[in-house]
Amino acid sequence: MSTLLQIHEPGKSPVPHQGDATLAVGIDLGTTNSVVAISTENDVAVLKDDDGKALVPSVVAYAPDGSAIVGEMAKRLLLSRPDSVVSSIKRLMGRGAEDVKSLGGQLPFDIEPHHEGESHLVRLNIAGHTLTPIEISADILRALRDRAEAHLGAKVEKAVITVPAYFDDAQRVATKDAARLAGLDVLRLVNEPTAAALAYGLDKGAEGLFAVFDLGGGTFDVSVLRMEKGVFQVLATGGDAALGGDDFDHAIADHFLKQRQADRGEVTLSAADVKIALMTGRLAKECLTSADDGEWMLSIGDEQSKHTLDRDTFNGLIMSDVDRTIKICHEVLTEAGFDPLDVKGVVLVGGSTRVPLVRQKVEDFFGAPPLSDIDPDQVVAVGAALQAEALTVGSDTLLLDVTPLSLGLETMGGLVEKVIPRNTPIPVAKAQEFTTFKDGQSAMVIHVVQGEREMVDQNRSLARFNLTGIPPMTAGAAHIRVTFQVDADGMLTVSAGEDTSGIEAKVEVKPSYGLSEEEMSKMLYDSMKHAKDDMEQRFLAEAKVEAERAMLAVRSALQVDCSLLSVSERETIGEQMDNVIDAIKGTDRDVINQAASALDKATQAFAEKRMDKGIRDALTGVSMDRLEESVVDGAKEGEDA
């Protein structure tokens, strides 16, 4: 699939000092707009098109041959060719069709019927092509990558991508899969409000207790953070992954359609009509940000209708949504054990915070005028770029985030047992013990859900794990330990083992809303002619990093304990090191791995001698102090790394 984007302005952008290997961008993949930025020595550049526009509309148009047009051009096609254009796809990431709001009984997406046995992953029909939200998001990410590459004049393969803090595991996995399809290695998924806080903390030197109010096109997040001397500690977060400016558009469109229906009787709407109505609603919303009233034409089919709307009526239409955001703010503050008055400042993020009613309500609740010195549409990408630099070049900044939603398991009677409560700092791991309830039982199903409610079906189903290979025992005798690990990206992995027998049970994941591994590889194959090469490239890069680490380790060991080796031993190790160096220069992963393991073998006797010497030295009591000292040094250097 080829990608088409605006004309770039190469050569105008800062070229980072570091080598290409560490070139990493920050990407805000938004519901309505996406932004890409890069940071060099803490100086952030948001990458713009020829017209000076930083925002890439998250809109994709598909040509009959399947090629994708992303951004401003696709947005212009929305009114003339609604059938081949898709927008707000973020709302479907890791979601099922039942999660999308309809208008007049019609969705703004043409969704393929769900087949028995398939995962609940949505498949859209766009201009005759069947596409998943993951593939469509990948097309947006490719466009952003292209923009970055044109600016920087170099290949961009690494990125920090932001996600709403309130995104669940399925939505995070979908985002990472999209990046993988777009050929981007995700260094870290960073929560959007956390990224915004980072931008304010590093750029504006904000310190103290802050709230970040992030109302985007389709998602709402609020995070309470403590910021001090380079530490960004999220204390609590909350939100709604399906509440945003899109809902304001929806309210206006619904209002207009009702007026129309009152005038002309019932009309049936197509998906294309809904897209047009929503677009009109959006124009009205944007206009009412500065104007007090206005008049809009809604053209559906061949009939045009005229609609007027003033600010007060608009406020009435969106009041319940805005009240909901404030209610969530209240809940999150209470959960963190604070009062609105404890908050030193509230940072506004997301285009929807431009709506006057939103600003007013936020100001009233927190009792202070909100901060918006950094453009609310760009602040998240700025933070992502700063974090991308910190991860690749190194930094003293520390981002400590939390889980947005509780993780639990289905127990008897469809109840949920919480394993990891929300607002737990990540990474986190918790183990839970299970047993069999039948004699000789060899398998069991574990259903993992995410959410705060008591019943399984009120929460989001993440996955079902099939534990197989449990050794035959009497009922209740097996001790099956299931460990849930949430990593720094907020993503879950599950492992399991039987304690009595020491047998590792096999964990089989059936993601409820995601891609299976086979689907993923098929997509990689279908969407990129060189998909296999791409995967190979990644494995090769990993093998090189690992071989280099092994080389460094041997070099440090030689520096300290070279005297333990005879000349011929030294030569043997030297030869093996040369082999590794040669292998790293090449492109054969197997050769690199073989050379590294040969080096490992060649240094085994050396390692034993070093251990013996270490014990001897320690017993004479002299060199432990020396060791301790160098450990402290090592720790300090680790801090700088």
Next chain:
Amino acid sequence: MNDASLQKTKTSLKACWSCKGPMPATALFCSTCEAVQGPVAADHFVRLGMERTFDVDVPALDRLYFDLQRQLHPDRFATKAPKEKAHSQQQATALNDAYETLKDPLKRADYLVHLEGVDVLPEGCNLVQDQSILIEAMEMREKLMMADTMAALNDIQRDTKVEVDDVLKALSLAFKGDDIQGACQLTTRLKYLDKMIGEVRQSRARLMA
């Protein structure tokens, strides 16, 4: 060289997973090649480098935690080899576990009692046969059921918080005096009070909606 001292030396040293050389068993980084090591088995106080006490100075705890996370958090290892990433994740996970436990007085009290070999179960400690705690809990619940105004809920919340403060003071004394039985009893009470605060919060939310 006697056997005992040899054994002791051997356990105070370990082989670094990366360069295979000797290093102090409890160090975070190898003294020779600087590779990050996996977490060692240690209690939460040792892990964060603090004295075992109920009277934790929370700002000091924060500083120790931040300093260690600065060195060990996965963000420091984003471009490193997979094994180093894995060790960093385990270290950061262990730090978070320790920090979460010691930061919160209830979890801290629970943990200290646990370190003494007694576990306070959710339904209360088996060492506690104090009916007064149960009666107090039941009375509180009744009061909460009766409360149907915000003002009434606020009163309950204030009273509960005063009680929590009293229990915390008593806990500090109990731990200082090595009175584990007393600490158990107080921890059980604290658990009821904590549950109560959660329920008051829920009632307030219900009343607001």
